[in-house]
Structures are given as structure tokens and as C-alpha cells.
Amino acid sequence: MALSADEEREIQGEAANYPTRSALCIDAMKIVQRHRGWVSDEALRDIAGYLDMSVDELDGIATFYNLIFRKPVGRHVIMVCDSVSCWIMGAERLTQAIASRLGVAAGGTTPDERFTLLPIVCLGACDHAPVLMVDDDLHHDVDPAAVDRLLDRYP
Amino acid sequence: MVETPLTRNMRADGEAPDLKAYEKAGGYQSMRRALGMAPADITNLVKQSNLRGRGGAGFPTGQKWSFVPMGSDAPHPKYLVCNADEMEPGTFKDRLLLEGDPHQLIEGMIIAAHAIQADVAYIFVRGEYVLAAARLRAAIHEAYDAHYLGKRIAGTDQTLDLHVHVSAGRYMCGEETGLLNALEGKRANPRAKPPYPQVSGLWGKPTIVQNVETLCNLPCIVERGADWFKGLSRTKNGGTKLYGASGKVRRPGLWELPMGATMREILEEHAGGMQDGVTFRGALPGGASTDFVTADHLDVPMDFDELEKVGSRLGTGTMIIMDDRTCPVGMCWNLEHFFAQESCGWCTPCWSGLRFAARTLRAMEEGHGAPGDLEALEHQAWFCAPGNTFCALAPGAVEPLQSALKYFRTDFERHITEHRCPWT
Numbered sequence: 309m310a311l312s313a314d315e316e317r318e319i320q321g322e323a324a325n326y327p328t329r330s331a332l333c334i335d336a337m338k339i340v341q342r343h344r345g346w347v348s349d350e351a352l353r354d355i356a357g358y359l360d361m362s363v364d365e366l367d368g369i370a371t372f373y374n375l376i377f378r379k380p381v382g383r384h385v386i387m388v389c390d391s392v393s394c395w396i397m398g399a400e401r402l403t404q405a406i407a408s409r410l411g412v413a414a415g416g417t418t419p420d421e422r423f424t425l426l427p428i429v430c431l432g433a434c435d436h437a438p439v440l441m442v443d444d445d446l447h448h449d450v451d452p453a454a455v456d457r458l459l460d461r462y463p
Numbered sequence: 464m465v466e467t468p469l470t471r472n473m474r475a476d477g478e479a480p481d482l483k484a485y486e487k488a489g490g491y492q493s494m495r496r497a498l499g500m501a502p503a504d505i506t507n508l509v510k511q512s513n514l515r516g517r518g519g520a521g522f523p524t525g526q527k528w529s530f531v532p533m534g535s536d537a538p539h540p541k542y543l544v545c546n547a548d549e550m551e552p553g554t555f556k557d558r559l560l561l562e563g564d565p566h567q568l569i570e571g572m573i574i575a576a577h578a579i580q581a582d583v584a585y586i587f588v589r590g591e592y593v594l595a596a597a598r599l600r601a602a603i604h605e606a607y608d609a610h611y612l613g614k615r616i617a618g619t620d621q622t623l624d625l626h627v628h629v630s631a632g633r634y635m636c637g638e639e640t641g642l643l644n645a646l647e648g649k650r651a652n653p654r655a656k657p658p659y660p661q662v663s664g665l666w667g668k669p670t671i672v673q674n675v676e677t678l679c680n681l682p683c684i685v686e687r688g689a690d691w692f693k694g695l696s697r698t699k700n701g702g703t704k705l706y707g708a709s710g711k712v713r714r715p716g717l718w719e720l721p722m723g724a725t726m727r728e729i730l731e732e733h734a735g736g737m738q739d740g741v742t743f744r745g746a747l748p749g750g751a752s753t754d755f756v757t758a759d760h761l762d763v764p765m766d767f768d769e770l771e772k773v774g775s776r777l778g779t780g781t782m783i784i785m786d787d788r789t790c791p792v793g794m795c796w797n798l799e800h801f802f803a804q805e806s807c808g809w810c811t812p813c814w815s816g817l818r819f820a821a822r823t824l825r826a827m828e829e830g831h832g833a834p835g836d837l838e839a840l841e842h843q844a845w846f847c848a849p850g851n852t853f854c855a856l857a858p859g860a861v862e863p864l865q866s867a868l869k870y871f872r873t874d875f876e877r878h879i880t881e882h883r884c885p886w887t
Contacts, residue, residue, distance in 0.1 A: 325585075325626040327666055331648035334631050338590075372650040372807075373631035375590045387591075391552035392751055393709040395797045396789050429634060429801060430552040430751075431591055434709035434781070435716045444593045
């Protein structure tokens with residue numbers, strides 16, 4: 309397999325922003341991840357080939373960044389802030405509530421592949437702690453008791 | 464009346480002013496004025512204003528610019544980078560500026576770009592700031608359409624292309640040279656200095672990196688002048704500051720106040736004091752990588768110089784409040800766990816020392832502390848001190864730890880002698 313026409317077009321759309329081709333690699337991985345859900349070994353080979361980089365070099369970059377997924381994730385990714393302000397405001401209880409509701413530990417994906425639960429560093433909304441993100445949505449002042457209703461919005 | 468230049472255009476409904484609304488409020492007039500000035504005059508103006516970098520280190524902005532090679536022999540392209548990788552735990556101020564008034568940042572960037580004669584600019588924004596990135600892109604699009612970006616801005620000789628780079632996420636990207644590596648499509652390891660980025664930065668070319676809040680101050684400095692800007696402050700550091708408070712206070716939030724507002728004023732008047740049932744024990748005044756202060760320090764003006772006198776730093780100016788129901792050991796474990804996880808692994812004191820510190824704190828919190836642990840932690844704090852590491856991550860990481868060991872030592876000792884956390 310190679311990059312799809314859409315993936316290639318979107319990556320090319322970022323090319324004018326950078327003077328070198330390898331500088332595109334982080335954008336390229338994010339684009340491919342948006343299409344395929346995660347960055348598989350095959351996806352890495354596709355991107356590395358397209359950008360004239362070695363697969364190992366690209367993997368070293370992929371594994372450095374928090375938001376590049378080198379394992380499959382569910383349809384929705386829940387990222388619960390575990391940094392200090394949210395910790396003070398009860399992030400551990402919140403994470404436990406979600407983990408027990410989903411039946412997975414942090415880092416896990418539900419068997420129906422609906423949710424992946426991940427810890428995340430400070431989300432920069434500390435005045436509304438505890439906070440979490442589901443996909444691109446930020447949720448403020450999350451009440452552990454109201455987690456069910458929140459997750460129902462992500463079928 | 465207290466002036467609030469950074470937040471003056473912020474709307475109650477949280478929507479960002481579009482180009483038309485921004486211009487109606489006087490926006491892009493400072494850009495026009497700055498483009499008519501000689502670059503050196505802008506740098507001098509910023510020097511006179513006493514504007515210091517708002518990303519945490521507080522380096523004088525105009526002085527930083529003066530290191531950039533200028534004139535016809537200077538290497539090009541030169542780069543201007545806005546550091547919008549707000550990942551310091553407890554910090555949420557740049558989000559407000561990015562989401563609430565993106566044109567103010569763009570105007571500030573055009574002014575800075577003209578001062579250093581930059582050709583290309585980037586806004587490096589963290590991946591989780593989805594709304595901020597969308598609003599920046601929309602505003603940049605409007606600015607290009609209005610010929611405020613691109614070739615021959617507003618009919619002058621200044622050309623500037625501005626791109627948004629959305630990060631794939633890592634605390635290290637907020638470090639100046641780590642950010643440059645990330646923009647080049649590499650791991651965000653720090654670079655050795657010298658050469659400094661002002662001379663050899665992005666792709667080896669002269670580069671200035673500034674925090675969002677720093678750049679947002681530029682339009683009002685050009686509009687109203689250096690003396691007015693200095694007059695906004697209660698101390699020698701110029702301007703206003705976005706101060707914040709999080710933790711168990713009644714009204715956590717952000718407020719634009721004169722530089723030098725005291726912690727007591729922010730905590731009591733703006734944050735409404737502590738929540739019922741808890742009392743104040745200490746605070747990290749400017750994000751996770753600043754030393755604790757205690758109730759004895761509440762009347763210290765929050766600026767770069769005054770907080771240093773009591774052994775801490777202004778940092779990002781967003782306070783994390785620790786109350787009496789929060790365990791200092793648990794809090795330090797949370798902080799060191801964060802820093803150990805986010806260490807890029809480039810130098811030994813950081814990757815090894817912080818991991819050791821986090822492990823020791825965890826053991827202590829879980830009832831497995833041992834005599835000698837406190838001395839070992841103090842040794843790690845020394846091991847990670849400035850000068851022993853490549854970048855500022857580890858020295859910052861041990862600031863809350865070393866100060867907690869000083870101010871809350873009895874609590875640490877109780878964890879060891881009682882073999883449990885007294886808070887659970």
C-alpha cells in the first residue's frame with residue numbers, strides 16, 4: 309500500500325510551509341493518523357518513502373510525540389488530564405470512574421473498539437479542573453458521577 | 464481606571480473579534496505605524512518599555528532582538544516563531560489570548576517581524592488547542608486577504624509569511640531549541656547554546672522565539688509608547704500581566720492586572736479566597752516549575768524581580784494553590800512524575816534524576832519511605848541544578864521539590880516515620 313490520494317494531497321498542502329521535505333513528517337503523520345486512526349508500521353513505511361526518510365528515523369520521531377499513536381486506538385480517544393491542578397481537584401477519582409465504567413485501565417481500549425482511555429499532560433484549562441478531552445472536544449469541570457452521560461455522546 | 468490592553472477586545476460570549484471588529488477597535492494601526500519605523504527604532508522602543516518575556520524566563524525582549532544580525536549582510540530568511548505550546552502544568556493564559564483575540568497576536572508578530580526583518584513566521588501551537596488553531600487559521604486567512612501578510616505588507620517593503628504548526632505534543636517542545644527541532648521535523652531534544660537561536664536557529668538561520676503573551680503586548684507598546692507601558696506596572700517590570708489561580712479557590716480564573724499585583728490580592732480579591740473547609744498552605748506562583756511560596760509571602764508583588772528575592776520565580780504568573788487537605792508529598796510526586804515522563808532523555812541528570820525522584824516520592828506516598836530519602840531527594844535537586852543539564856527542564860522540575868522539602872519537611876518526615884500518607 310502507499311499513501312492514498314487524499315493523504316498525499318493533504319500532506320502536499322503543508323509542503324509550502326517548510327523549506328525541507330523532512331520537516332513535513334510530523335504533519336504527515338498527523339494527517340495519516342486522521343485517515344487511518346493510528347500510525348501502523350505500514351503507515352510509517354508509506355510516509356518515510358514519500359518523504360525520502362528512513363523508517364527508523366521516522367519511528368524515532370513518531371514515538372517521541374504524545375499525540376502520534378503507534379498502537380491502534382478506539383473510535384474515540386478519551387484523554388484525562390493528570391497534571392497538578394486537575395490532580396488537586398480530583399483527577400484520580402475521575403480517571404477511576406471512567407476506567408471502571410469502560411472496564412479498561414489507562415492506556416487500554418474497550419473490546420468493542422469504541423473508546424481508548426489515555427492520561428494526558430496539563431490541558432491548559434486549569435481554572436475548570438478536572439478536565440478531559442474526547443477526540444477534539446474539551447470538557448470542563450467534569451463530575452465523575454456524570455461520566456456516563458458524557459460518554460453517551462460518543463457512540 | 465485600570466487599563467487592560469491585552470484583554471480589551473475580549474468578548475463576553477467568548478467569540479473572537481474578526482478582522483472587521485478588530486480594526487474597528489483600532490486594530491492594525493500599530494502595525495501601520497511600526498512598518499513606517501526603522502527596525503532599530505522598534506527594538507529600542509521595546510527595550511525602553513522594559514517588556515520581559517512572558518513564557519517564564521523573563522528575558523528582556525528588546526535585548527533578545529538586538530542579538531539578531533541586521534543589515535544587508537544578514538543571512539536570510541530570518542524567522543520569527545511564536546511559542547504557543549502552552550504545556551506548563553497549571554498554566555492556561557495563552558489559551559485565552561489565542562482563542563479570544565487572534566488578530567492581536569498576528570499584529571504583534573508583524574511588528575516583531577519588522578523589527579528583526581524576519582521573512583517567515585510560525586505559530587507553534589500545541590495539538591490539544593483545537594479551537595485556538597482554528598481561530599488562528601481563520602484570522603491569518605483574513606490578514607492575508609487584507610494584505611497584512613504576504614508580500615509587501617500594507618504597501619511597504621516588509622514581506623512576511625505566517626504559518627501555523629500544530630504540534631504532536633511533548634512538554635519539551637516549549638523549550639526554545641527543542642521547539643526549533645520540532646519545527647524542523649525532528650525529536651524535540653534541546654540544542655547546545657551557543658550558537659544562540661538569534662544567530663543560528665531554525666534551519667541555521669537567525670530566529671527569534673517569543674511567547675504568545677509577549678507578542679500580544681507589542682501593539683499597545685507601539686500605540687501608546689514605552690513610558691505608558693512602564694506606567695501600567697506597579698514595579699520596574701513594565702506592563703500588565705495575565706495572572707491566574709487554580710486549585711481549591713472559590714473562583715479559579717485569569718485576570719489581567721498591573722504587573723506587581725500581590726498574591727494576596729489575586730487570591731483574595733479575584734479568586735474569592737479559599738473554598739469552604741480548606742485553608743491556604745502554599746502555592747507555586749508561576750506554573751509547575753517554580754518554587755513553592757507560603758502564607759508568609761502573600762504580600763510579595765508578583766513580578767520577575769520580587770519573587771526571586773523570596774526564592775521563587777514569576778514563571779508564567781498562573782498560581783497553583785495548595786490547600787491543607789492536599790498532601791505535599793503526593794503533589795510533589797505528581798509534579799516529578801510529569802517532569803520525568805516529559806524529559807526527552809537527552810541528558811543524564813534529567814532522565815535519571817527525575818525518574819529517581821518520582822520513584823522515591825511514590826514509595827514515600829505509598830508508605831515505603833526510608834530514612835535518608837529526604838537527603839537523597841535533596842541530592843537529586845542539586846544534581847539537576849542549572850549548569851548540570853542541557854536545558855531548563857530539570858532545573859525547573861526540582862524547584863517545587865526543593866522548596867517543598869524546605870517548607871513542608873515535617874510532612875515528608877511523617878510519611879517516613881508513620882509508613883503511610885497522613886492525608887489518606
